[in-house]
Amino acid sequence: MEAARIASFLLLLAGVVWSRAQPGAEAAGTTVFTLRNNCTFTIWPATLSGNSAVAVGGGGFELAPGANVSFPGPTGWSGRLWARTGCVAAASGASLACATGDCGGAVRCTLGGAPPVTLAEFTLGGADGKDFYDVSLVDGYNVGIGVAATGARVNSSTCGYAGCVGDVNALCPAELQVAGKEGDQEGKTVACRSACEAFGTAEYCCTGAHGGPNSCGPTKYSRLFKAACPAAxxxxxxxxxxxxxxxxxxxxxITFCPAQQ
Structure with missing residues (x-):
């Protein structure tokens, strides 16, 4: 998460244990994340907490097409979730090399995903006890992500749908494209870089003379992302x-590749 917004995420974390499901968690008032792979290919979701404690969901795992996984998130947890794609596990199972979203070759992430990567970001029980969440293309895009609040306590008029349903890879300008290098993805656009990553200038990175909301505005590249994904x-x-x-x-x-529903 960029420095300009990191202060808005409360970096608190209670201990959490990974599970395929947690019966009764919702009834007990615990937030439950359900991750659904709606992509036509296997992904490796990853999680990272906003501090050095263990991430929810164990940090990362494999998720086949059409599969769901649920795990709890404690009040006060702040962090991010994303999808790794094009992953190949070592024979030992101790490492994982991914075409997008790789976190230093780890199966269970303790580092953020290498950009370009689409991020779902959360702070649970933040200001006034509310949850804050968003989907971010600030670090670029690899797959679509949709975040929908569910449950008996959800007010549909205030708990909005965050996400990127549009296929940014299909619209990505040539100068931002990342091409696959192996298998059936070779030569195809597997991710779209942010202008900051591609060019590194203050205008695109909101740094230096452009380091504030009054001096850093949308660019032709961010407008392209926004047109494809208005809720991100x-x-x-x-x-x-x-x-x-x-x-x-x-x-x-949290649905990966929501446009394919």
Whole structure:
């Protein structure tokens, strides 16, 4: 998460144990994340907490097409989730090399995903006890992500749908494209870099003379991202239409490749 917004995420974490499901967690008031792979290919979801504690969901795991996995997130947890694609595990199972979203070759991530990567970001039980969440393209895009709040306590008028349903890879300008290198992905666009990663200038990275909301605005590249994904962050200060809140007790369905539903 870029420095301009990291202060808005409370870096608190209670201990958490990975599980395929947690019966009764919702009834007990615990937030439950359900991850659904709606892509036509296997992905390796990854999680990272906002501090040095163990991430929810154990940090990472394999998820086949059409499969779901659920795990709890404690009040006060702040962090991010993303999909790794094009992954090949070592014969020993001790490491994992991924074409996108790789976290230093680890199966269970303790580092952020290498950009370009689409991020789902959460703070549970933040200001006024509310949850804050968003989907961000600030670090680029690899697959679509949709975040829907569910459960009996959800107010549909306030708990909005965050996400990137559009296929940014299909619209990605040539100068931002990342091409696959192996198998049936060779030569195809597997990810779309952010302008900051591609060019490294203050204008695109919201740094230096462009380091504030009044001096860093949308660019032709962030506008392209925003047009494809109106409910996602397109650049660092894209807050008004991109950050969502929900009351405590909501559950969250995170769908990868939601456009393929």
């Amino acid at each position: 962050y397109s650049y660092a200060y894209d807050d008004p239409t991109s950050t969502f809140t929900c009351g405590a007790g909501a559950q969250y369905l």
